[in-house]
Amino acid sequence: MADKLPQEMESDSWAGDMGEKWNTYADQFEGMIAPVGKAAIEYAGFQAGERVIDIGCGAGATTFQIAGQVGDGHVTGLDLSQTLVDTANQRLSKSGHSNVDFICADAASSSQAEYDVLFSRFGVMFFEDPYGAFQNMRTFLKEKGRISFVCWGPPAEQPWVGQLMAIAAKYVELPPPVPNAPGPFAFGNQDYLRDILVKAGFKDIEIARWQGSQNLGGSQATAESAARFVMDALFLGDALAEEAEEIKAQAYQEAVELLQGFVVGNKVELQGCAWLVRANC
Numbered sequence: 001m002a003d004k005l006p007q008e009m010e011s012d013s014w015a016g017d018m019g020e021k022w023n024t025y026a027d028q029f030e031g032m033i034a035p036v037g038k039a040a041i042e043y044a045g046f047q048a049g050e051r052v053i054d055i056g057c058g059a060g061a062t063t064f065q066i067a068g069q070v071g072d073g074h075v076t077g078l079d080l081s082q083t084l085v086d087t088a089n090q091r092l093s094k095s096g097h098s099n100v101d102f103i104c105a106d107a108a109s110s111s112q113a114e115y116d117v118l119f120s121r122f123g124v125m126f127f128e129d130p131y132g133a134f135q136n137m138r139t140f141l142k143e144k145g146r147i148s149f150v151c152w153g154p155p156a157e158q159p160w161v162g163q164l165m166a167i168a169a170k171y172v173e174l175p176p177p178v179p180n181a182p183g184p185f186a187f188g189n190q191d192y193l194r195d196i197l198v199k200a201g202f203k204d205i206e207i208a209r210w211q212g213s214q215n216l217g218g219s220q221a222t223a224e225s226a227a228r229f230v231m232d233a234l235f236l237g238d239a240l241a242e243e244a245e246e247i248k249a250q251a252y253q254e255a256v257e258l259l260q261g262f263v264v265g266n267k268v269e270l271q272g273c274a275w276l277v278r279a280n281c
């Protein structure tokens, strides 16, 4: 039995495999988190003329949305994955936006200046040293700048994750979760998140709950296509990567049966919980 974490629980693979995978399945990933991304952009309250940096921008979906809101301002998308930055630049060349650029850099250690707003949709939970990373990112901002991002709430509030992991747990030994470990659920504990922000020097911290549905596998999916996505691009396939093909096929079938219970029309709707976070310098 393998003893390993799902790949996206590891923090150091975004410049490599995870970035490649996000790039390959960008449409499905972006379609899945579009509703929470819309809420995060509204929560940020962008103003015309602002200079924004979109941390962990991936293929740039939110970067382009923000560009439409800041008018003669500017948005820089920053990501660790060169592959994703290349895709974002390809999209940029077709987009007609003149107020956007993309850079490949590590938000935890690079120097960037001088922005009014630091935004992120699920790009700030992967730092090995989040205290150091947030202190560094604060230096990207002007004196009166602000931060506004969305991160996932605790895994217990994303019931579908546990249900899918239970399928994996039938075949592999999964290590117990490590509280606050870098990964999608690093900031599920609001006290920990607040402590990081306070120690980085942010004030007026507000955390609001987002609760809503996400469309697994994108905006058009069946139980079968969503289960394929979970096997190919999400944690279930990663957890079973070293298992025999028959086990993967069995797990896929179990995922299809589970996900049939979440089909609504031509979508597979899963409930999720996220924190909308904002604070001032």
Ligand SMILES: C[S@@+](CC[C@H](N)C(=O)[O-])C[C@H]1O[C@@H](n2cnc3c(N)ncnc32)[C@H](O)[C@@H]1O
Pocket: 014, 015, 019, 022, 030, 033, 055, 056, 057, 058, 059, 060, 061, 062, 078, 079, 080, 081, 084, 105, 106, 107, 108, 120, 121, 122, 123, 124, 126, 127
């Ligand atoms: C879950 S994806 C979200 C992508 C994008 N924000 C979106 O919503 O479509 C997380 C992104 O954060 C990026 N990332 C992770 N750690 C990073 C770091 N230290 N510096 C810059 N980007 C990072 C990854 O490469 C990846 O593109």
